[in-house]
Each structure stands twice: as structure tokens, then as C-alpha cells.
Amino acid sequence: RTFYARGQTGQQLLLGAYSALNRQVGKGKVKMYSRHEMLDVVLVDGKARGIIARDLVTGEIERHGAHAVLLCTGGYGNVFFLSTNAMGSNVTAAWKAHKRGAFMANPCYTQIHPTCIPVSGEHQSKLTLMSESLRNDGRIWVPKKQEDAEAIRAGRKKGVDIPEEDRDYYLERRYPSFGNLVPRDVASRAAKERCDAGFGVNKTGEAVYLDFSSAIERYGKVEANVRKLENASKEEVIRLGKEVVSAKYGNLFDMYANIAGENPYEQPMKIYPAVHYTMGGLWVDYNLQTTVPGLYALGEANFSDHGANRLGASALMQGLADGYFVIPYTVGDYLADDIRTGPIDTDRQEFADAERNVRERLTNLVSIQGRTPVDEFHKRLGKVMWDKCGMARNAEGLKQAIQEIRQIREEFWKDVRVTGTAEGFNQELEKAGRVADFLELGELMCKDALDRNESCGGHFREEFQTEDGEALRDDDQYTYAAAWEWTGDPGQSNLHKEDLDFQFVKPTQRSYK
Ligand SMILES: Cc1cc2nc3c(=O)[nH]c(=O)nc-3n(C[C@H](O)[C@H](O)[C@H](O)COP(=O)(O)OP(=O)(O)OC[C@H]3O[C@@H](n4cnc5c(N)ncnc54)[C@H](O)[C@@H]3O)c2cc1C
Structure with a gap:
């Protein structure tokens, strides 16, 4: 779908899902509580029996009883502060569930997407994804010569000034069979490798080119043939080619021009990898049930399906599968035992205790x-995570990261400044709660990455790579999902190993060369 739906798949699926949900709301089968944040799961006799939620507009704390609880609360990529995720994405719901006994699996598996608009400076809160579909026609390159890269960074040259023979189409060079279409992790690491070696093409040195000039020319020639324009001039070919590219990717090109202030039809786009998706999440069984009976996790919030490396377009597919094809059947099976349970009484002590904890x-x-705004802590955490638990990790860096995160967490609880009160609308307070949870999750992610002495998919340990810089797995030691159990301190979490049993398809070494 990625190459034919032109970066619109996500929006189209969401519109479909919203319509389907609103239909059920209209029928009275679903009651919608918008602008509510779930802040705890309530367990009664070891089973999930409801949640505590905060009305984000009034600040009121509410108890909701239920026979089962389904978390569909998304991924935690914003632990890195900068990511392509929506600003509202966070780990709080999953983390509260984790603290109530749900294991957190493979938290270190993070997907870094290769085609994002690069970071422009310190005062940025969001990164923008340029659709994967662009790699179908765009060619990725950096200058071959360091001096050209330096001149570009200093503003003395532009990408179009670099002659063809001085361009390094490094993905085509390294991976002749797959070229620019290598998987996300491979493309991302290759961009990092070139930029680390000094060939980056923006002020920060962290950008590579995504260039449509060849595609424009190629499509232009085809179009000239189709229109029977013999001896079309180069200008005519380029004009026709731009029309084709605009019809295919015009929305994305407009978005890029608005954000980057450059015309991607004339100049190559600048892109750099950014955090995009988290393959880790709450451990679930094939019924999507967590380790807490009656507590289910669906979609990006769970760890299932993608292993260490999600493929493009499969996240929404997973969401659809979980929501349409799995949970309607498995939750029914679970609820069958509750047929005589009756309504869940939210006056029970368990609800009162959970509510008290949330209020406290x-x-x-x-x-x-304190003196320091929430965002400052979040940015500091994000930087540690990106530098030491991002596209490449190593044991020494991860150990340092764990110490640094602990330090940030300690400072947070002494010095954070949350303006306003807990009664009523207070976005600083919302953020503070989420960042507090990220500060614990970040440590667990580093611990998980440190524990896995191999490279696989989105987890690249620098110590474990082949001679030509590819991920080196250790299937003898690490063919397991790492499911972590909360013990009161993220540094002391207990590791449970779920062995992976491959019956039909055996793991092999990938090669895109
Ligand atoms: C820019 C971008 C483009 C993407 N493009 C594609 C694509 O083309 N194809 C594809 O397959 N995948 C794509 N993905 C990935 C995919 O969109 C996500 O993985 C998917 O939307 C996750 O769905 P979800 O329902 O699990 O979680 P989300 O869509 O993240 O929804 C979670 C919801 O839970 C809410 N929530 C969170 N915490 C709480 C709480 N404590 N209380 C109450 N509510 C809470 C959130 O506000 C949110 O509304 C893209 C992702 C991004 C960021």
C-alpha cells in the first residue's frame, strides 16, 4: 500500500475507524468520554475491574467499573521528547498497568523512521514524518567529498551545485538489489553512518538528501512519449515530470515546502531519521490479554506482532486485526465466566484506594x-535516550544513560514546577504525570537494551555488528521476548523470558545487497 496510496493510508484508515466508532456511539452502544485520562487500573481479586480517570477539563477524578479493561493507548515514542508521534502520545496508561502487574515486553525495540524532516534547533517540540512512499521515487545521497558537505553546511553551496559524479547514493552503493527501498532500520543507520562520518548536509550536520530530480526526468520522458511529443526539450520534459510527481506526491511536497521553506521540486529535500514507533509494549498472549487477568492491550500499546522491526504499513493493519478480528472473540471467551458477576461496584475499597493514590x-x-518546567526534564531525558538508547547503543553508553536518567528523575521529584492546581484544566500537570512515567520507562528501556547482547532490527548494539556494519544477531542466546515485571524500581525489574519457537519460518540473516 505504501507505494500506491501516496502517504494517505494512515489518514484514510483513521477516517474509516473514526466513522465506524462514531456509528457505534450514535447507536448508543459505545459511550464516549473525550478529554479523559486514565490514571490507574483497578484490580479486584487479581482481575482488572475498572479504571480511575481524570476529566481533563474539570479536573474531576472518576471511577469506572468494568468486567474487563482494554487499553488501546498507543506507543511511547515520546520518551525521546522529539518524535513523529502526536504530542498526546505517552506511556502513562501502559505504565500504570505495568505497575499493577502487567509485564512490559521488549521495551528497547524502537523504530527510527528514515524519512523525517531534520531537527532544526533547540526550540522544537515535534518532528514531521515525510511519508515512506517518497523513497519509491526519491534517491538518497550525500556529497562524496567532505569539502562539498562542509560548503553546503556553511551555506556556500547547495545540493543542486554538486555534480552527479560527486554524489554518493550510498544506499544504492551499499545495497544494489534494494537500493533506496531497504527497510527502515537499515536506511536509518546508513544515514547516521554518513552523517557521523562528516557528510551531513544541514547546519546541524544531521541531514541527507532525498532527491527527485531523476524521477522528474524519468516521468517527464515517459509522459512526453505518451503525449507523442517527439524531440521534447529538456525544459518540457522537466515540466511534464514535475506534473507527474506533483500528482503522486503533491500533498507531501507542499507540506515539506511549508515546513522547510524550500521548494522540493527544485532542491533535493533534506531528511533525517526520527523516532517513529515502539515495537515494545505490554506483553500479551494470543488473546491480547496481559499478565493481569481481564486486562487487555491492543495496537501499538502491546508488544505483539512486529518483533524487533516493524515493517511499513503494518501498524494500522495490526490495529485493525486486534480490534476487528481478535478481541471481539477473545474477550467474549473471558467474559463468559463473568456472566453472573453483575455490575462492578465502584464503592469497593480497591477503587477507593486507587483513587486515593491518583489524588495523592x-x-x-x-x-x-520547584524551579524547572516539566519540558526541561523531558528534553533532558529525550537527549539521553536519543544519544545512548537511540539508533545505535553500546554497553558503556547504556550504563551511563541509566545513571543519568536516575539523576534526572531525582531532580524532577525535587525541582519540577507545575503551575496551577490539580482542580481543573491544567496541561502542565498532565505533562508532569506523563514525564514522571517516561522517566521510569526510559530506565527500563536502557536496562532491556543492555541486557540484549546482540543486534536485531531496531535494536543495534554497536559491539554486535558484522564487518560491513550490519546487525549481528545471537539466536542461541537471545531468541526470546524479554518480559519485564515491575518490582517497585525500574532498575530492579525482573526479567521473564518467553522463548520464541519458530516452526515454519526459520530466522535467517537478512541481506539487501
Ligand atoms: C506520523 C505517523 C504516520 C504513520 N503512518 C502509518 C502508516 O502509514 N501506516 C501504518 O500502518 N502505521 C503508520 N503509523 C503508525 C500508526 O499510526 C500507529 O502505530 C497507530 O496509529 C497506533 O494506533 P493505536 O490505536 O494503537 O494508538 P494511537 O493511535 O496512538 O491511539 C492511542 C489513543 O489513546 C489515547 N491515550 C493515551 N493514553 C491515554 C490515557 N492514559 N487515557 C486515555 N487515553 C489515552 C491517545 O490520546 C490516543 O488517542 C504512523 C505513525 C505516525 C506517528
Whole structure:
């Protein structure tokens, strides 16, 4: 779909899903609570029996009883502060579930998407994804000569000034069979490798070119043939080629021009990898049930399906599969035992205790009254995660990261400044709660990455690579999903290994050469 739906798949599927949901809301089968944040799961006799939620507009804390709880609360890529995820994406719901006994699996498996608009400076809160479909026609390159890269960084030259013979189409060079269409992790690491070697093409040195000039010419020639324009001039070919490219990718080109202030029909786009998706998440069985009976996790919130490396377009596919084809049957099976249970009484002590915990934490956050805004802590955490648990990791860096995250966490609880009160609308308070959870998750991610002494998919340990820089797995030691159990401190989490049993398709070494 990626190459034929022109970067529209996500939007189209979402519109479909929203319509389907609203239809059920209209029928009265689903009750919608928008602008509510789930802040705890309530367990009764070891089973998930409801949640505690905060109305984000009024600040009211609510108890909701249920026979089962389904978390569809998305991924945690924003632990890196900068990511392509929506600003509202966070780990809080999954983390509360984790603290109530749900194991967190493979948290270190993070997908870094190769085609994002590069970071432009310190005061940025969001990164923008340029659709994968662009790699179908765009060619990725950096200058062959360091001095050209330096001149571009200093603003003395532009990409179009570099002659063809001085361009390094490094993916085509390294992976002649797959070229620019190698999987995301491979393309991302290759961009990092070139930029680390000094060939980056923007001020920060962290950008490569995604160039459509060849595609424009190629499509232009085809179009000239189709229109029977014999001896079409070069200008005419280029004009026709731009029309074709605009019809295919015009929306994405407009978006790029708006954000980057450059015309991608005339200049190659600049792109760089960014955090995009988290393959890790709550451990679930084939019924999508976590290790807590009655607590289910669907979509990006769970760890299933993608292993260490999600392929393009498969996240929404997983969402559809989980929601349409799996859970309607498996949750029914679970609920069959509850046929005589009756409504869940939210006056029970378990609900009162969970509500009290939520209130205490909120009060605690607003009463610290330190000097440092929440975002400062989030940015510091993000930088540690990106530098030491990002596209490439190593044991020494991960150990340092764990110490640094602990330090940031300690400072957070002493010095965070949350303005306003817990009663009513307070976005600083919302953020503070989420960042507090990220500060624990980040440590677990590093611990997980440190524990896995191999490279696989989105987890690249620099110590474990082949001679030509590819990921080196260790199937004898690490053919397992790492499911972590909360013990009260992320550094002391217990590791449970779920062995992976490959009956039909055996793991092999990938090669895109
Ligand atoms: C820019 C971008 C483009 C993408 N393009 C594609 C694509 O083309 N194809 C593809 O397959 N995948 C794509 N993905 C990945 C895919 O979109 C996501 O993995 C998918 O949307 C996840 O769906 P989800 O329902 O599990 O979670 P989400 O869509 O993240 O939804 C989670 C919801 O839960 C809410 N929530 C979170 N915490 C709480 C809480 N504590 N209380 C209450 N509510 C909460 C959130 O606000 C959100 O509404 C893309 C992702 C991004 C960021």
C-alpha cells in the first residue's frame, strides 16, 4: 500500500475507524468520554475491574467499573521528547498497568523512521514524518567529498551545485538489489553512518538528501512519449515530470515546502531519521490479554506482532486485526465466566484506594513548586535516550544513560514546577504525570537494551555488528521476548523470558545487497 496510496493510508484508515466508532456511539452502544485520562487500573481479586480517570477539563477524578479493561493507548515514542508521534502520545496508561502487574515486553525495540524532516534547533517540540512512499521515487545521497558537505553546511553551496559524479547514493552503493527501498532500520543507520562520518548536509550536520530530480526526468520522458511529443526539450520534459510527481506526491511536497521553506521540486529535500514507533509494549498472549487477568492491550500499546522491526504499513493493519478480528472473540471467551458477576461496584475499597493514590500523586506534583518546567526534564531525558538508547547503543553508553536518567528523575521529584492546581484544566500537570512515567520507562528501556547482547532490527548494539556494519544477531542466546515485571524500581525489574519457537519460518540473516 505504501507505494500506491501516496502517504494517505494512515489518514484514510483513521477516517474509516473514526466513522465506524462514531456509528457505534450514535447507536448508543459505545459511550464516549473525550478529554479523559486514565490514571490507574483497578484490580479486584487479581482481575482488572475498572479504571480511575481524570476529566481533563474539570479536573474531576472518576471511577469506572468494568468486567474487563482494554487499553488501546498507543506507543511511547515520546520518551525521546522529539518524535513523529502526536504530542498526546505517552506511556502513562501502559505504565500504570505495568505497575499493577502487567509485564512490559521488549521495551528497547524502537523504530527510527528514515524519512523525517531534520531537527532544526533547540526550540522544537515535534518532528514531521515525510511519508515512506517518497523513497519509491526519491534517491538518497550525500556529497562524496567532505569539502562539498562542509560548503553546503556553511551555506556556500547547495545540493543542486554538486555534480552527479560527486554524489554518493550510498544506499544504492551499499545495497544494489534494494537500493533506496531497504527497510527502515537499515536506511536509518546508513544515514547516521554518513552523517557521523562528516557528510551531513544541514547546519546541524544531521541531514541527507532525498532527491527527485531523476524521477522528474524519468516521468517527464515517459509522459512526453505518451503525449507523442517527439524531440521534447529538456525544459518540457522537466515540466511534464514535475506534473507527474506533483500528482503522486503533491500533498507531501507542499507540506515539506511549508515546513522547510524550500521548494522540493527544485532542491533535493533534506531528511533525517526520527523516532517513529515502539515495537515494545505490554506483553500479551494470543488473546491480547496481559499478565493481569481481564486486562487487555491492543495496537501499538502491546508488544505483539512486529518483533524487533516493524515493517511499513503494518501498524494500522495490526490495529485493525486486534480490534476487528481478535478481541471481539477473545474477550467474549473471558467474559463468559463473568456472566453472573453483575455490575462492578465502584464503592469497593480497591477503587477507593486507587483513587486515593491518583489524588495523592497529583497533589504531590503540584506541591513540589520547584524551579524547572516539566519540558526541561523531558528534553533532558529525550537527549539521553536519543544519544545512548537511540539508533545505535553500546554497553558503556547504556550504563551511563541509566545513571543519568536516575539523576534526572531525582531532580524532577525535587525541582519540577507545575503551575496551577490539580482542580481543573491544567496541561502542565498532565505533562508532569506523563514525564514522571517516561522517566521510569526510559530506565527500563536502557536496562532491556543492555541486557540484549546482540543486534536485531531496531535494536543495534554497536559491539554486535558484522564487518560491513550490519546487525549481528545471537539466536542461541537471545531468541526470546524479554518480559519485564515491575518490582517497585525500574532498575530492579525482573526479567521473564518467553522463548520464541519458530516452526515454519526459520530466522535467517537478512541481506539487501
Ligand atoms: C506520523 C505517523 C504516520 C504513520 N503512518 C502509518 C502508516 O502509514 N501506516 C501504518 O500502518 N502505521 C503508520 N503509523 C503508525 C500508526 O499510526 C500507529 O502505530 C497507530 O496509529 C497506533 O494506533 P493505536 O490505536 O494503537 O494508538 P494511537 O493511535 O496512538 O491511539 C492511542 C489513543 O489513546 C489515547 N491515550 C493515551 N493514553 C491515554 C490515557 N492514559 N487515557 C486515555 N487515553 C489515552 C491517545 O490520546 C490516543 O488517542 C504512523 C505513525 C505516525 C506517528
